[in-house]
Amino acid sequence: MKNIKRGLLILWCCAQVGSVWAQAVGVAAKVNGVEISNFRLERHFADYLLAQGRSVGAIRSPNVYKRLKTEALEQLIDKELLWQEAQKRGLNVDPARVQTALKKLKAAFGSPENFARRLAQEGFDEASYTDYLGQELAAMMMLEALTPVSAPLAAEVDRLYQLNMKQFERPEQIQARHILLNVSSASDKESVAEVRQQIIGLQQQLNQGADFAALARRYSQDSTAQQGGLLDNFQRGDMVPSFETAAFALLPGAVSEPILTQYGWHLIKLEQRHPAVSMPEQEAKALIKRQLATEQVTQARAEALTRLRSDSELVVLSR
Template sequence: MKKAGLIASALLILVFLGAYGFYLSSAADKPSEQAAATKQNEANNAAIVNGKAITMSDYQAEIDRLHRQISMTGRKPDEKEMHALDQRMLDELIGRELLKQETVKRGIKTDDAEVNAQLDAVKKGTTPENFANSLKQMNMTEPQFKDYFASRLAIKKLLDKDLGSKIVVTPEEVKAFYDGNPDVFKTPEMVRASHILVKVDEAAPGEEKAKALEKIKAIQKRIKSGEDFAEVAKEVSDCPSKDKGGDLDFFPKGTMVPPFEKAAFAMKPGETSDIVETEFGYHIIRLTDKKEAGTMSFDEVKPRIEQQVRAEKMSQEYHKYVEALKSKAKIEIFVKQ
């Protein structure tokens, strides 16, 4: 079984663009009124971009999400690094607001079909429970998440239109990346295994554990008598992998809990383990395949490298694009830098 840990979907970790309020000012205001308005802006807003406010509450919500995301990785940045990350978050929000304004100015829109397709793709990549938990951790509702996709898709259309033609990746660049990063393409020894689990908590009473052990022994007899491993797994296993006949696909060392890993890596393809006890319960493991450590060939990874190089170039052009928008914008920042 895989080590317990929270894995957030890369798309769910992206920050939601809130609906910002408007800041209206008048040159005819009296000095005292202007001063009061300035103080109010400083208190209520993190920044104002071309008259559109990024509220302090929206900014703080993004900071809170960022801090939660960092804590989930196990990292503990010092105060100086956290301050720099907070500043970068505000800069990112300003850039997004400028891009959003540009899509409106240029009349670039998305339709419900596009947005729903993106949302469905995210849902298919996880379970309903994990999707709901991720939204909860990000303090987002599904309608907000849908709005986020609509905004992101419009921005993507803008960037594809204005920057897409500038991004050219040559075969020489792809080969140079491969040759210059040999460690990136090394693969560790991996095995593929299927298993049957009888779940029981390691802190369960002795009687409960004995009952589970008897159950796995009965299952073991069925396997030894020649019954199909996958069919038995589908029938009796307590692991979600039962839907795939117990198949866990390929995994390297360090992925599974130690007793499971030790048993799996000690076998040859086609062999079946004795009963293995872990913190999850009792397992019977069948090794179905093994891959030795090696290096992926250039042809195998060429498409991935092209995407990587293209993404790096797009990132560079993106920052130039946003800086150009900033140079023409009126931006007021009220957060202490």
């Protein structure tokens, strides 16, 4: 529903910045002699920001504002080029398709009154917006016609799968809790032994039925103390060797003997073990195929728009 509303070029956010309307006079660009007014740019700019989850009032940096405004203008120029090309080729949108799209937009606003009110805020009436919507649909159809792409070759999909098989595998992982009592690297043997006795004391409490998470919250000197010592899932190679070896040797629910690392003395409790998994080959190849198709479409569209621009007369007056 939200995406449908965005398609209406909402100017609601522009009400926060009154100066926008003062600037919406004059011409932003000319495309083969056809003017793109500043007013038209402001309407499209609002929609461009909303599509990115932004609003005019939230932009604090003048450089960011200028960059986004330029991007919106470039997009608007592309739309005008596509519309003009559609006219040249006699590409017409089925009126029934336009009416279907219009009906969906009306439904998104809950009532005809809300829809009409929003159109008026944007400088449209239903007739002019219907014309505009037809142009938008024609531009989209023209872009599709200019960028026919074939399905990715099976051989290329196979090749990329073989090269990236590791990317579709997740090695064995575990989740654990730990209690850490710090030992400085400069500590002498007596200090290390003293801290070891403290961690043994906590081990004895666990053996008597104490809750590991509760002890971690009370005594652990690690940043995970507030989470009861809970660590994120990790795999072999993520932790220091002595800690990792002890953790992976445990069964779920078991607690390790005191383990010394460069950080201090640890007690480790294994919460759960996640075995290694691999994405099925067919699923992985389907993912590669979709990515290749997306890349081909993106490249083809960029090339088509570049050709249209090179064959056109463009004058940009607003930067």
